[in-house]
Amino acid sequence: MPDNLDLSAAPLLALPDHAVVTFQGPDAAAFAHAQFANDVTALAPGQWQWNAWLTPKGRVIALFALLRLDAETLWAVLPDLPAEDFVTPLQRFVFRRKLKISARADLRVAGAIGTASQAHGARIGERDGALWLDRGSELGARSWWIGPAESAPASTDTGEWLSQDLRDGVPRLPAAQREQWTPQQLSLDRLQAYSVKKGCYPGQEIVARTHFLGKAKRGLRLLHAQTPLANGAAVSDGSRDLGEVICTSSLAATEHWALAVMPLEEIAGALSVDATPVVELALPGGLAR
Numbered sequence: 001m002p003d004n005l006d007l008s009a010a011p012l013l014a015l016p017d018h019a020v021v022t023f024q025g026p027d028a029a030a031f032a033h034a035q036f037a038n039d040v041t042a043l044a045p046g047q048w049q050w051n052a053w054l055t056p057k058g059r060v061i062a063l064f065a066l067l068r069l070d071a072e073t074l075w076a077v078l079p080d081l082p083a084e085d086f087v088t089p090l091q092r093f094v095f096r097r098k099l100k101i102s103a104r105a106d107l108r109v110a111g112a113i114g115t116a117s118q119a120h121g122a123r124i125g126e127r128d129g130a131l132w133l134d135r136g137s138e139l140g141a142r143s144w145w146i147g148p149a150e151s152a153p154a155s156t157d158t159g160e161w162l163s164q165d166l167r168d169g170v171p172r173l174p175a176a177q178r179e180q181w182t183p184q185q186l187s188l189d190r191l192q193a194y195s196v197k198k199g200c201y202p203g204q205e206i207v208a209r210t211h212f213l214g215k216a217k218r219g220l221r222l223l224h225a226q227t228p229l230a231n232g233a234a235v236s237d238g239s240r241d242l243g244e245v246i247c248t249s250s251l252a253a254t255e256h257w258a259l260a261v262m263p264l265e266e267i268a269g270a271l272s273v274d275a276t277p278v279v280e281l282a283l284p285g286g287l288a289r
Helices: 028-035 083-091 160-168 204-212
Strands: 018-024 047-054 060-070 073-079 100-103 107-113 125-127 130-134 142-148 218-225 234-236 241-252 255-263 271-273 276-281
Touching (some): 018 028, 060 130, 073 083, 073 142, 083 100, 160 255, 218 241
Antiparallel strands (some): 018 073, 018 100, 047 060, 060 073, 107 142, 125 130, 130 142, 218 255, 234 241, 234 271, 241 255
16 A cells, blocks of 8 residues: 655544454455445455444444455444444354454544545555545545554544534434434435445345335435534424434534434425524535545
């Protein structure tokens, strides 16, 4: 992988709510392909993809980045979900497959506003023992840094990264929102985070049926408010509840963001959350990897 990244876009800010899990061994890719929603066999070494881990009922447990470093090595970058909550359930399905799944406490994740020049789109960049991923969208350039704990930045993100994730339409799932929504309800098609053609995986039947029968009725909407919003709160048009807030962030006194699962059809009239007026904004493109 290339090592000539332009690092002038830093500073890096630590993202302590992100974890890293690694899959190592001859059967690593086959195992991930069978357990997760996206097509891992189509992922080339040196590339990454959005992927999702689902329940058998097709509900999203975690949205994550899956990196393929070589034929036998995969890394997963997990926002929100503790590494052990990912590793322990998956280990029950290893059986006689030749791989090791590890929660990597020795690795950290950080974010930077700007682009690492060789980490473009799905291409992974590498320098000084750390990996870089392009997290940019039409709203602007961002990068993930994944590296050793001893090299991790001391300064911690105070809300800018989370707010940008929500503005990009990347759903962040706190514990109460896990196992509640299908990939279609979370608009994961915008990230190309699941496949309806790859064959069996937990939840595949629900995902495929919804896709091919055209029964997706709800998706993500981006909301902005002048005061804080609460996870799990109802979104109303004044006469009825239309949807539910699934993740929120606050960046400044009057900069409060939320992603809500709501009907796909056009909604007339003013929206509110717990009597707080909200404005819907368009979600950007450019997130697919």
